[in-house]
Amino acid sequence: MATEKKVEQITARDVDFAQWYTDVVKKAELIDYSSVKGCVILRPYAHALWENIQRTLDGMFKETGHENVSMPLFIPESLLQKEKDHVAGFAPEVAWITHGGGEPLTERLCVRPTSEVLFCEHYAHIIQSWRDLPKLYNQWCSVVRWEKTTRPFLRSREFWWQEGHTIHATREEAEEETLRMLHVYATFAEETLAMPVVKGQKTASERFAGAENTYTIECMMHDGQALQSGTSHFFGDGFARAFNIQFTDRTNTLQYPFQTSWGLSTRIIGGIIMTHGDDNGLVLPPRIAPVQVVVIPVAAHKPGVLEAARALRARLRAAGLRARLDDSDQSPGWKFAEHEMKGVPLRVELGPRDLAGDQCVLARRDTGAKQTAPLESAEAAAAALLEEIQSHLLEAARTNLRERTHTAASLEEMRHIAQTQGGFVKTMWCGGAACEEKVREVTGMKSRCVPFAQESLGDACACCGAKADTMIYWGFQY
């Protein structure tokens, strides 16, 4: 019953969620701040996480026929101005370049906040015939939006993302693409990140600037706030008309093509942290974790221990697991805490006692449970546990989503839930923007989406009481 030595602790998650988040982000060595507000450094651990996200998503994009490109960083002001809704949405938060090499520019350039107009300009150059369609492009890059308040991953001035941009001969084909990519995001979030989603359509007031329709995956964080985790937009032929992109169809008639765009950003890393993390720090789903298994030798100076640990690490790697050996000269207890902070899903302890019994100790990050396994079959045991951890995390997140989803039939009920519990509130909605505004004034919540999975909760709008046949989700958002 030794009194534990007081060590720097992170804030308890359920005491001050925002502070806990900031502590984890720093202590898990994910980011460092730079001297420019809102621009953070992704440290190797966060970058490795992002690389795993990229690898998985990029594979899914390739499977669905997409090609990667790289577009310029700069957009001339006149180009940005071409689509009026789009520029109105983004102009307030763009960064401008006014000088080059010390000379004032004749036309100022904005640093891309998103690349629709760059793709449009390019499409106008390369598309003439129906045979040139579709183009299914994607790019991995960073973009800049001059945010006023910033938080690591969740809202920064520069952030990394992918933006898919596609162009099609028909409206139907483009609409189908918009939904296909939304489902790719949803599958990725649930299967790889263990983040259950609510899929649906944004209301008119929440649409992307210039879009005819915006679809979203919404995730529920541990503190009851929603995170818009990926969006997919259908543009109709609005951009094509603004940028004069035309093609000749099979009947030799000039037509405007139809476009989509869809994006997912490093914000999702904030989502992973806030979905799975706990009082001991980060908890990473095995499928995305940079290190899936860490091998910690105990009493590494004793004969045979380090050798056995190295051999075990090699076998774990040979079995296809991302395994690391921590042979630094810290004490075992220090290493346990350190790798827990970093969210490593599985820890293997290997010391003289284990070697004497031809076994090792496996400790799960998610539950903290320890078990022993025969050394000879450690890879199989580790692989099985990683699968269990992955599905357990998804299950826990689903439980959180379920428990934090409430139903309301009146504005007063909505306000009560908003004030006492947060989470998602689902109601019937008349479809009016006035009710959205009213709900926001009264409860502070915004509409999240009109989910694809509709339920009938009644026939009256929870806000105005008018006839309603649409179910909508509301919530506080990041």
Next chain:
RNA sequence: CGGGGUGUGGCACAGGUGGUAGUGUGCUUGGUUCGGGACCAAGAGGCCGUGGGUUCGAGUCCCACCACUCCGACCA
């Protein structure tokens, strides 16, 4: 953009009424340890966020600015 908090070795913090900086941890070296953040010893490391001002003298007082952070309004 409004309101609050904070800027002092890498990190976390002390430094009443002004006098040229200290503690913990981390770091380096050596030794002992090693199953939940080990211990001993000797070291290295700081134009006190930036710029002005008051003063013989500013970490300390005054003004401005900047950054980070939290809470709201706006956005991935």
